[in-house]
Amino acid sequence: MKPRAASALASASAPALSGRRVAVDQTGLEERARYFQTRSLKHEAKREGLRLAVSMMDLTTLEGADTPGKVAAVCQKAMHPMADRYDCPAVAAVCVYPSLVSTARRCLAGSGVRVASVATGFPSGQFPLALRLEDVRRAVGDGADEIDMVINRGAFLAGEFRRVFDEIGLVRERCGAACLKVILETGELGSFGSVRQASDLALQAGADFIKTSTGKVTPAATLPVTLVMLGAIRDHHEATGRMAGMKPAGGLRTSREALAYLVAVNETLGEAWLTPQWFRFGASSLLTDVTWQLAKCHDGVYQSADYFSLP
């Protein structure tokens, strides 16, 4: 099967619903992902890459133990990741649970940092549809600029593609002007083929972003799975002219990995996607490592956790 033709056909009218799948060459994919990780960015390119990575970050705190105080601290770090002399930009957004959206909104007021909220019964999505939609409505009402929804994996794996498609569409409506990121939870989908199918489905249902994971399931974001999703975004763009964003999330800890993702995006989708509008990292500890590396670039000495704020 020709992948391009298949996805073009698919986008005609809810094509993924037919169960048509785009074949994924697993061996080639993993080899390509490995190749991206062998590159090493140095000096000025590394510094620019790291700054870009910070500006694309959705600084995330999604713990049962989150308090308004913790969210306030995360927001402070989001707005000022490092001392001014390091010339480090603010992150793109802070991602919290719906009940903490108003706190984050207040802390980030006027900063340009957006508020993202997980919704639709995060992280499982195993709640009645009415509750999930209410979850979205309240998060948006409290001031969330972006909604990270989880798809109903149970329905997807049971083959109820129409239902998943319709649910994403309903959430899309409830989001209004808010940006909708659809979490596929690729660690639970089982195969690259399913990831591709879920990506196509989410894109056709109106997702602004597709996102790998909740961060609560292992494996979370990996480069091969991200490449599959980037491929879906590229094909969707070619077929419909509509751009969509990508957000790998969960398990991202090192600057080195982050730079490999940026290279992958540039090589798969092109420079137009290398902005916070079209690419995000969902992470909590990644910011710490990136700030270490920026400090290393600036000061020329290896850094210590003793001199950085806690993640």
Add this chain to the structure above:
Amino acid sequence: MPPARLRILKTSKLFIGGKFPRAESGRVLTAVDFLTGAHLAHYGQASIKDLRDAVAAARSAQRAWAAAAPSLRGQILYRAAEMIEGRMASLAAVISTTTGVTAAAAEAEVAACADRLVHFAGWADKISAVFGSVNQVATSHFNFTVPEPTGVVAVLAPDRPSALGLIGAVAPVLVAGNTVVVVASDAFPLAAMELAEAFATSDLPAGVVNILTGKRAELVGTMASHLDINAVVDASDDPTHRTTLRLGVAGNLKRVHFRDATREAGTDILDTVEMKTVWHPVSW
């Protein structure tokens, strides 16, 4: 007649985080027989990236090593001494071929290594009793002082004695709960890697001892500037390294100690501990 067997020669690598990785740069140096100049083995030439990795390994091992019961740290060091004793023959052979000392002198050096570790193993549960104190104060406080480990300590081992110098520099640092990154002798590094094999098979947790071989001069500057190295013990007795270290730590004020690693002195433990004093309110 069966063909003569091809001997399997050892290529020594680095010892980082309990593993034996090749040098990140892929560079190797050659060790030779001290007397004949004949080729003995290749060994890894560490770069500052290997040093960085070793410091990361030492850092991640440090908290658990410091939190281990002092008696357990003592037992583990004793166990390392047992491993060295068991490798008497191979260690002595390496020492005598690489440094040119007699077989008897080499054996005596290995025995001294084991004895030195046993000596410091015995210190483990006595450090806070001997160096700590309960202090008389004028207010109603229970006031006491306890020694705590400094953290990650970088060690420059001397050329001679190549094994005892390393053990002598490292033992007083380890016993207090510090983790170490050792740069072995430039001239005679093979004994250090034999010791690494002994450490790897003892019960020392991965990352507590990390050993790099190569050219010290490439690494000393980074040792001084790396903010995650809390102290440096320099037993190399090299004036150039001493100057580099003194200048390098001027910006970050980390501790640097210059030491003759052949001596056995319990008070060397004090170089890499921090005294914590606690004022605990009491009411009568």
